[in-house]
Amino acid sequence: MRPNIVRRGVAAALLGAGAAALAANPAGADPVGVASGCIITITQVQALDLQESSKDEVYFTLGGTRYPNGGAEVPFTYLATHPGADFDSPSVFVPAGGYTTLSGFEADWPSADDSLGSARLTCTSSSPVDLVTSYSRYRVWFGITAV
Incomplete structure (x- = not known):
């Protein structure tokens, strides 16, 4: 009978340890110390080759949101550099293992805008x-x- 008592004691100890671990990290929660994703922020943009001959009017979409906000564009001349702040500091959360798409456009109102790539x-x-x-x-x- 002694082995059954030992087995019950070991089982109770393991059950208690499992309950403590579950309480510390409920099912579905991220493991402690593991990032759930990241925030990607555009910090700078440079024109290396213009779409038009003298000046481009540029905007981006990041994660489906247009930057700069409010329908504006940022003017670029050849080799000009602009900080991300000129585009309203575009940023987006990306879940771990996921992705987002960055797309550039050159405004051609009233014609359709031209893609600058993605x-x-x-x-x-x-x-x-x-x-x-x-x-x-x-x-x-x-x-x-990382977040």
Whole structure:
């Protein structure tokens, strides 16, 4: 009979340890110390090749949101550099293992806007990325913060 008592004691100890672990980290919660994703923030943009001959009017979409907000564009001349703040500091949350899309556009009102290219960004992407088409090239720097 002694082995059954020992088994019951071990089972009770393991059950208690499991309950304590579950209380500390409920099912569905992220393990302690593991990031649930990241925030990607555009920090700087440079025109390496313009879509138009003298000046581009540029805006971006990041995660489906247009930057700068309010329908404005940022004017670029050849090799001009603008901080992310000129675009209202675009940023987006990306879940761990997921991605977001950064797309650039050159405004051509009243005609349709021209694409400046796009890039898929993840929490492990390397900065900068180039948005490239057959007629333009823009370099975009970004920061990644784990959350």
